[in-house]
Amino acid sequence: MYWRALDIELPGPKWSGLFAEYWPDYRRWWLKEGAAARPTYAECRRALSEHMPELLPLYDDLCALAGGGDNAARFLSFYNPPPYLSGCSQAIWAGKEPVMVRNYDYNPNAFDQLVLRTNWQGRRVMGTSDGLWGLVDGVNDAGLAISLTFGGRRIVGEGFGVPLILRYVLQTCTTTEEATAVLARVPTHMSYNVTVLDRKRKYATAMMGPDRDTLITRAAVATNHQENVEWVSHARFTATVERERFLLQRLRLHKDPEEKFINAFLKPPLYSTAFNAGFGTLYTAVYRPRKREMELRWPGTTWALSLADFAEGAREVLVPGAA
Numbered sequence: 001m002y003w004r005a006l007d008i009e010l011p012g013p014k015w016s017g018l019f020a021e022y023w024p025d026y027r028r029w030w031l032k033e034g035a036a037a038r039p040t041y042a043e044c045r046r047a048l049s050e051h052m053p054e055l056l057p058l059y060d061d062l063c064a065l066a067g068g069g070d071n072a073a074r075f076l077s078f079y080n081p082p083p084y085l086s087g088c089s090q091a092i093w094a095g096k097e098p099v100m101v102r103n104y105d106y107n108p109n110a111f112d113q114l115v116l117r118t119n120w121q122g123r124r125v126m127g128t129s130d131g132l133w134g135l136v137d138g139v140n141d142a143g144l145a146i147s148l149t150f151g152g153r154r155i156v157g158e159g160f161g162v163p164l165i166l167r168y169v170l171q172t173c174t175t176t177e178e179a180t181a182v183l184a185r186v187p188t189h190m191s192y193n194v195t196v197l198d199r200k201r202k203y204a205t206a207m208m209g210p211d212r213d214t215l216i217t218r219a220a221v222a223t224n225h226q227e228n229v230e231w232v233s234h235a236r237f238t239a240t241v242e243r244e245r246f247l248l249q250r251l252r253l254h255k256d257p258e259e260k261f262i263n264a265f266l267k268p269p270l271y272s273t274a275f276n277a278g279f280g281t282l283y284t285a286v287y288r289p290r291k292r293e294m295e296l297r298w299p300g301t302t303w304a305l306s307l308a309d310f311a312e313g314a315r316e317v318l319v320p321g322a323a
Contacts, residue, residue, distance in 0.1 A: 004314045005115040016065040030075045044077030051186050052168045056298035070287045078119035078164035083156045087238045089270050091247045092220040093261050098201040100287040102147045103265050106279045109323045117310040125170045134163025143199030145287035146314040151191030152225040157210025159187030176202040184214045193222035199290045273321030280321050
């Protein structure tokens with residue numbers, strides 16, 4: 001995999017070039033059920049206005065930079081996108097320093113392979129990109145970190161793709177308390193577990209779904225089910241219960257030192273090479289919100305990134321099992 005870390009201080013030609021690079025692939029995915037299956041531009045903008053009004057000026061700027069086309073604007077709203085599944089494991093380390101560790105398990109051919117550092121709307125944010133302004137994990141300059149796992153349910157409903165919800169939280173929130181209030185009210189189109197951790201080590205996991213109220217929990221571990229396993233075959237395939245038990249044992253019984261806890265994510269049962277079956281572990285991310293830092297890790301490779309002292313770069317990374 002060829003990873004890049006890019007600093008896009010403000011929306012402009014640099015982001016426009018990035019969009020032009022990725023849009024053909026995203027367009028094919030977004031239109032795979034036909035344009036009529038997706039909401040109109042008016043519906044998308046109305047949904048953003050109702051649920052994430054602070055993002056509207058930024059959304060309008062990005063739509064203009066994307067060329068002003070109808071399909072691109074509808075795609076960038078993340079409103080009622082095509083369904084997508086992933087795996088993932090995430091946990092809050094039990095030590096004093098606030099540390100969040102996560103594995104992102106997905107298809108390597110449907111992934112940005114991109115870390116973005118932005119300073120949009122006066123808020124610095126750094127994280128792993130999805131959809132060119134959405135995020136699957138990240139941290140902001142207030143010392144708030146966030147990450148997602150798929151919730152293991154088939155239900156698809158009215159709402160936003162979760163990567164934009166994560167972007168919205170990091171753009172507008174400074175604490176776990178603020179973040180959970182947002183996660184409780186913004187609708188998601190599928191089920192996800194979103195874990196937030198702030199600089200004071202307060203954390204929470206929001207179990208979100210399109211067909212029921214969001215459940216805010218004190219769970220320090222999230223894999224690919226919510227309160228109960230509802231999609232049995234998916235749970236069996238992803239070993240979500242086994243991964244959850246493994247992480248809970250590491251937190252409650254072993255109380256591993258930080259480095260040992262992080263390294264557990266780079267080995268089975270958390271680390272997956274099941275790419276032939278759909279998705280495996282693309283990276284391990286470590287977030288230290290008090291320091292506003294993140295690391296990307298692969299077996300034998302670590303890439304450290306700082307929000308305050310961000311250095312652009314690129315890495316060719318060998319991911320075991322990925323084509």
